[in-house]
Amino acid sequence: MNSAPQEAVFYILAATIVVFSVMTVTTRRILRSATYLLFVLFATAGIYFQLNYSFLGAVQLMIYAGGIIILYVFSILLTSTDKDKATRLKNSKVMAGLLTALAGAVLCVFITLTHNFGPSHYIGDEVPMKVIGTALMGTEKYQYLLPFEAISVLILACIIGGIIIARKR
Amino acid sequence: MFDFSVVTHWIDGLLRSFLPEAATIVVECVLIGLCLLVGYALIALALIYAERKICAFFQCRLGPNRVGPYGLCQPFADMFKMLTKEIIEINHVDRFLFNLAPFMVIIASVLAFGCLPFAKGLQVIDFNVGIFFLIAVSSIGIVGILLAGWASNNKYSLIGAMRSGAQMISYELSIGLSIMTLVVFAGTMQITEIVELQNDGWFIFRGHIPAIIAFVIYLVAGTAETNRGPFDLPEAESELTAGYHTEYSGMHFGFFYLAEYLNMFVVSGVASTLFLGGWMPFHVPGWEGFNHVMDYIPSIIWFLGKCAVVMFIIMWFKWTFPRLRIDQLLRLEWKYLVPLNLFNLLLMVVVVVFNLHF
Secondary structure, X not given: OOOHHHHHHHHHHHHHHHHHHHHHHHOOEHHHHHHHHHHHHHHHHXXXXXXXXXXXXXXXXXXXXXXXXXXXXXHHHHHOOOOOEOOOOOHHHHHHHHHHHXXXXXXXXXXXXXXXXXXXXXXXXXXXXXXXXXXXHOOOOOOOHHHHHHHHHHHHHHHHHHHHHHHOO | OOOOHHHHHHHHHHHHHHOOHHHHHHHHHXXXXXXXXXXXXXXXXXXXXXHHHHHHHHOOOOOOOOOOHHHOOHHHHHHHHHHHOOOOOOOOOOHHHHHHHHHHHHHHHHHHHHOOOOEOOEOOOOXXXXXXXXXXXXXXXXXXXXXXXXXXXXXXXXXXXXXXXXXXXXXXHHHHHHHHHHHHHHOOOOHHHHHHHHHHOOHXXXXXXXXXXXXXXXXXXXXXXXXXXXXXXXHOHHHHOOHHHOOOOHHHHHHHHHHHHHHHHHHHHHHHXXXXXXXXXXXXXXXXXXXXXXXXXXXXXXXXXXXXXXXXXXXXXXXXXXXOOHHHHHHHHHHHHHHHHHHHHHXXXXXXXXXXXX
16 A cells, blocks of 8 residues: 555445444344345455455455355355344343444454564566466475365265255255 | 557656656546546447437338437437436435445446557556456446345336346456456456567467357356347336336436447457457568558557457447346356356467467
């Protein structure tokens, strides 16, 4: 973040993320909640684009906006009726939730303040696609073929599990 | 060949000469946005006219012929009608989501529209993951359609939205795989580089068999992705009145209408960029004189001409084939197109590895 407009865009994105995250958990309509979550994910993608990491930004749009949120909306459409509103929470539950959130926030702030971050912004051009590809598919140090394959096995297990649950009537 | 970056650099230099850098960027963003929206609207109007005329000729009618010569002013008249119509507020709907949905659809299609290379040096967004970014932003539109169907509080709209969701998620796979086939061939995802690589022959000729298979699959999947006939189940008017946009009126309906036509333009723009060389003229390696003559035709005409050809093919099969059933539609995708696509991807890898292309 070196210039004023860059900083302005960053603050707009950050404010969007904060506001819509809070709205996601406070709204009482489930589909609105999914929509606000979508906005949060858009703003996160915006931050990736600002860091000049357009691959991760595009992946964020593709996987979350184009995949996960659509699955959420789909399952909401299939399972709930249109008059579905969450009942108001009891005071004790609200307090417990707030306390947990506060504890999480304290932990996050503590880690953020004590961690020694690298340079605050990426210097140089976009990361070339070939570098990302070899890093994902290589077997040497700092390359990620094993986790990549492990995750695909996990996803395969999820797919099979989903089919089995759906077929049991 | 005229390079449009001369013009854009001149405007950039002019603005920088009397504005600070930050202000220049803001002004340029606004200018580019305005140009894109004007181009978007004009192309949509031209497409609506073309669709009505072509449909009419397929059905042995004349089509619009009252407003202006050959009915040329008909889309403008339609546009003003749409703009002046009242937007009706419907009771018992989720108003926020109901009003948000058309904007999601239109934003997705404008973003995808912005990625297209219109002419030499005339491109707005050029990431090194360009084509992937284009697919990613165009998938936002599905959320808009699902929200529209749900928020309308109408069972026909909901059925339309569900069909549309199932259809678009399935066919996104085919689109992605057929684009990936061509990315394997090109070795890059940056759109300008893809166009530049087709300097000595378009990919559909140089990649021969796998490229042609990918082109056909892309056309089928692209038509399904834009919800056009014969895959227009989401808005099948004889079954669902108008599907997900039944309850919309005035310009909100207009947004869905515009986005549908522009998505067709985006699909054909991507097809012509990947397979037919984008704005690159028709070059045959070795025929210097011929190539030189072809260079005299401006690049923007090449691009729009190729798009027009692809769009004509899409309209052609809309008005020729009857509508599919939902089970036929899903079977076509999952049992035929996806396996064929995976096989085709493998074939393309073999072709590239053993250097069997031209």
